Amino acid sequence: MFSRPLYIIATVVVMLICCFFFATILQQGVPERMPIGVVDLDRTTTSRNIIHQLNSMQMVEVTKQCHSYAEARDLLQRGDIYGFIVIPHNFYNELAGLKRPKLSVYTNNTYTVAANMAYKQLLMMCNLVSGALQLQVFTGIGLTEPQAMALIQPIVVETHQIANPKSNYSIYLIGTILPGILGLIILTTTIFSIGIEMKDKTSHDWLKTANGSMPVALIGKIFPYSVIYIILGICCNTLMYKVLDFPVAGSFFAMSMSLLIYVCAMQAVAVLIIGLLPSVRTALSIGALYGMLAFSMSGFTYPAMAMLPAFRSLTWLFPLTHYYHVYVNEALLNGPVENTVLPIIYMLLALIPPLFIVKRLHYAAEHLNYPTK
Amino acid sequence: MSLFSNILQNASKTVRFVWRVITDTVSAVFHDGGVITIFFVASLIYPVLYGFLCWENTVKEVPIIAVDLSGSHESMRFLRKVDASPDVKIVYRCTSMTEAERLLKAQKAHGIIYFPRDYADNLKGLRGQAHVSLYCDMTTFLYMKNLLLPANMVMLEEMHQIQLKRLNSLGISDELAYELTQGAPYEETKLYNPIDGYGSFLIPPVLVLIILQTMFLGICMLRGTFYEEKQTIYQANAHHFSHAILVTIGMALAFFIIYIGLSVIDLILIPHVFKNLPHIGNPIYILRFIVPMLLATIFFSLFVSGFLHNRETGMVILLPTSLIFLFIAGVSWPQPCIPKAWRILSYFFPSTWSMHGYLHLSSMGANMLQIKKEFDALWMLTGFYFVLTVVQQYITFRKARKQ
Numbered sequence: 001m002f003s004r005p006l007y008i009i010a011t012v013v014v015m016l017i018c019c020f021f022f023a024t025i026l027q028q029g030v031p032e033r034m035p036i037g038v039v040d041l042d043r044t045t046t047s048r049n050i051i052h053q054l055n056s057m058q059m060v061e062v063t064k065q066c067h068s069y070a071e072a073r074d075l076l077q078r079g080d081i082y083g084f085i086v087i088p089h090n091f092y093n094e095l096a097g098l099k100r101p102k103l104s105v106y107t108n109n110t111y112t113v114a115a116n117m118a119y120k121q122l123l124m125m126c127n128l129v130s131g132a133l134q135l136q137v138f139t140g141i142g143l144t145e146p147q148a149m150a151l152i153q154p155i156v157v158e159t160h161q162i163a164n165p166k167s168n169y170s171i172y173l174i175g176t177i178l179p180g181i182l183g184l185i186i187l188t189t190t191i192f193s194i195g196i197e198m199k200d201k202t203s204h205d206w207l208k209t210a211n212g213s214m215p216v217a218l219i220g221k222i223f224p225y226s227v228i229y230i231i232l233g234i235c236c237n238t239l240m241y242k243v244l245d246f247p248v249a250g251s252f253f254a255m256s257m258s259l260l261i262y263v264c265a266m267q268a269v270a271v272l273i274i275g276l277l278p279s280v281r282t283a284l285s286i287g288a289l290y291g292m293l294a295f296s297m298s299g300f301t302y303p304a305m306a307m308l309p310a311f312r313s314l315t316w317l318f319p320l321t322h323y324y325h326v327y328v329n330e331a332l333l334n335g336p337v338e339n340t341v342l343p344i345i346y347m348l349l350a351l352i353p354p355l356f357i358v359k360r361l362h363y364a365a366e367h368l369n370y371p372t373k
Numbered sequence: 374m375s376l377f378s379n380i381l382q383n384a385s386k387t388v389r390f391v392w393r394v395i396t397d398t399v400s401a402v403f404h405d406g407g408v409i410t411i412f413f414v415a416s417l418i419y420p421v422l423y424g425f426l427c428w429e430n431t432v433k434e435v436p437i438i439a440v441d442l443s444g445s446h447e448s449m450r451f452l453r454k455v456d457a458s459p460d461v462k463i464v465y466r467c468t469s470m471t472e473a474e475r476l477l478k479a480q481k482a483h484g485i486i487y488f489p490r491d492y493a494d495n496l497k498g499l500r501g502q503a504h505v506s507l508y509c510d511m512t513t514f515l516y517m518k519n520l521l522l523p524a525n526m527v528m529l530e531e532m533h534q535i536q537l538k539r540l541n542s543l544g545i546s547d548e549l550a551y552e553l554t555q556g557a558p559y560e561e562t563k564l565y566n567p568i569d570g571y572g573s574f575l576i577p578p579v580l581v582l583i584i585l586q587t588m589f590l591g592i593c594m595l596r597g598t599f600y601e602e603k604q605t606i607y608q609a610n611a612h613h614f615s616h617a618i619l620v621t622i623g624m625a626l627a628f629f630i631i632y633i634g635l636s637v638i639d640l641i642l643i644p645h646v647f648k649n650l651p652h653i654g655n656p657i658y659i660l661r662f663i664v665p666m667l668l669a670t671i672f673f674s675l676f677v678s679g680f681l682h683n684r685e686t687g688m689v690i691l692l693p694t695s696l697i698f699l700f701i702a703g704v705s706w707p708q709p710c711i712p713k714a715w716r717i718l719s720y721f722f723p724s725t726w727s728m729h730g731y732l733h734l735s736s737m738g739a740n741m742l743q744i745k746k747e748f749d750a751l752w753m754l755t756g757f758y759f760v761l762t763v764v765q766q767y768i769t770f771r772k773a774r775k776q
Binding site: 010011024078082102107159188192282288296306335 | 405406407408410411414415418419422423425426427428429430431432433435474477478479480495496501502503504505506507508509510511512513514515516517518521524525528531532535536539540543549552553554555556557558559560561562563564565566567569571572573574575577590594651684685686688689690692693695696697700701704705706707709710711712715729732733736737738739743744746
């Protein structure tokens with residue numbers, strides 16, 4: 001293990017860079033100042049007031065004032081703005097004359113996250129315009145403001161967000177993405193550290209140090225790595241939940257335990273891959289393919305609920321799925337114990353399949369019957 | 374002898390040399406199981422997998438809980454309308470919030486809609502404001518969107534009815550009341566991805582990333598092997614700077630030839646096969662865009678891989694870059710929200726420009742003029758990394774010769 005210190009240093013450094021990257025890139029947590037456009041065909045104080053009010057909203061910023069729909073649409077297609085609002089000709093006059101002038105809102109939902117933020121703000125603006133008009137009329141006929149408000153908005157919808165009150169994107173994302181990256185590193189380094197013995201034809205010596213026993217050789221090889229990965233993982237969790245102050249609704253200890261088992265499960269998967277394909281060339285590529293798939297299959301970006309049923313069962317083959325379930329239950333929801341224990345048991349199940357390839361790997365290590373290049 | 378006349382004089386020799394580099398590189402690719410897996414298996418399997426994975430595109434019938442303490446005609450009508458929406462489905466009806474929260478935490482449902490005891494009473498009078506509370510499970514953003522949208526639609530509908538009734542009772546005519554409650558109506562148009570499909574949003578940039586990253590990692594693997602095994606391309610008798618240029622061009626052409634076909638499959642054909650993916654772009658424009666996209670990435674990969682002295686190093690160290698490239702590009706997370714230092718760094722990655730340009734062309738139907746920024750940036754990066762690669766090759770050759 002220490003004969004190639006480069007790989008240990010490299011993995012630790014890569015993990016630290018990733019931690020730093022994801023902690024800083026999403027530091028804002030909630031989108032702000034999304035660029036939007038306004039097509040102001042009215043050009044009155046009312047329309048200027050709308051622009052002004054839009055600018056006072058935290059989430060959007062009017063970066064472009066256009067003269068026509070075509071111009072705004074062109075900017076949208078260039079990706080300069082995420083949405084725009086069209087204030088029609090004669091807007092003020094028609095509004096005052098109760099002629100119901102129409103506002104038009106357009107958003108570019110290719111960028112769904114940004115577009116939805118802009119969309120929400122633009123619709124709020126439209127409702128404000130209607131509301132302001134009503135308030136003016138009602139107070140004009142002698143109603144007090146609360147009375148007028150009851151008329152303008154007889155039903156109020158209050159939204160409470162459970163398990164991520166600030167709807168902070170980074171909390172929701174980093175908690176799974178960093179363990180995912182750790183998983184990738186575990187896969188590639190474990191496959192490499194075993195495969196290199198066969199590639200460099202040193203597997204005989206490797207077996208000899210373990211008195212010819214493959215299980216002992218494997219454990220001797222893997223265990224020191226396990227310690228490093230677990231320390232790395234716990235450091236990541238400490239960074240997230242203790243330093244960056246992400247919420248942990250449940251138990252930090254349970255999360256650390258599940259991380260420990262996740263590390264072992266990922267190592268088991270790696271051993272299985274190199275055992276099935278004892279050629280480091282192919283095994284490494286297959287391991288990478290599998291590792292990258294985990295990010296989409298674990299369901300933390302695209303919920304498993306929306307997957308085709310066949311895929312939903314495939315998600316179980318990825319330890320990251322189960323780790324994500326523990327994370328949701330412990331860090332976000334503080335739900336019932338079984339929702340933590342069951343995924344941990346599923347992860348433990350990953351330790352069984354490698355037992356079946358020990359013999360195959362032993363044979364490969366002895367006879368080097370696979371292409372070493 | 375100047376470089377230029379040198380090339381002219383040995384035109385046929387040059388072409389033959391470049392041809393040899395191309396064939397050597399292509400044959401190296403096809404004799405390497407690891408690279409074949411990355412180049413062909415990954416770049417063809419992933420798009421199909423992702424296409425199927427996001428087949429449904431949106432989440433439907435998210436299970437929610439109704440807590441109706443009011444038990445009134447009005448609240449039941451509200452609930453019925455919400456339940457009728459395809460986005461959510463009321464699976465539990467609880468009599469207390471404690472019970473509902475317990476179910477939410479056990480992940481039996483992903484949202485609660487709550488009517489307080491006085492909901493109907495507040496609506497009956499002329500002055501009251503009735504409250505509805507929504508509790509959303511935020512473990513996935515999609516759940517919140519699914520609950521908020523139908524609840525707000527129903528709220529607006531109910532509200533207008535009540536408003537009309539109240540204004541009538543104040544002696545305001547139907548017509549005027551109608552004009553007042555919707556003083557400035559609005560129409561909304563969600564362009565390019567009207568149903569907010571998650572697959573339509575996330576898969577197109579991922580398709581680009583699949584092409585670029587398989588190429589990047591494959592090239593790193595191959596170049597690491599060249600170095601490790603001291604293959605001819607490396608040891609070649611480097612007398613001139615032109616040699617480095619020719620080797621670089623030759624290798625780049627080989628990868629370009631291999632990847633142009635794969636790119637057409639992944640970026641033009643796949644979106645047409647999977648109807649959940651947007652595909653309104655002009656294929657000719659996309660093809661024109663693919664050229665600098667591939668070239669910039671090839672030279673970027675050649676430059677980075679020049680530092681790798683082992684076959685496996687690239688895979689072990691550079692695999693997580695896929696996620697970094699995806700996030701730094703500002704596609705899933707809006708670009709204006711990326712901290713400035715990261716944004717500037719992202720401009721040096723071909724993937725950033727490629728993803729945005731491709732999205733504009735394929736998902737938004739932009740023309741070449743509208744992606745000029747991305748197109749030009751990719752050509753600039755092509756030049757930038759070409760020069761860097763040549764210089765680096767030259768230094769490597771000279772070192773090899775000295776040994």
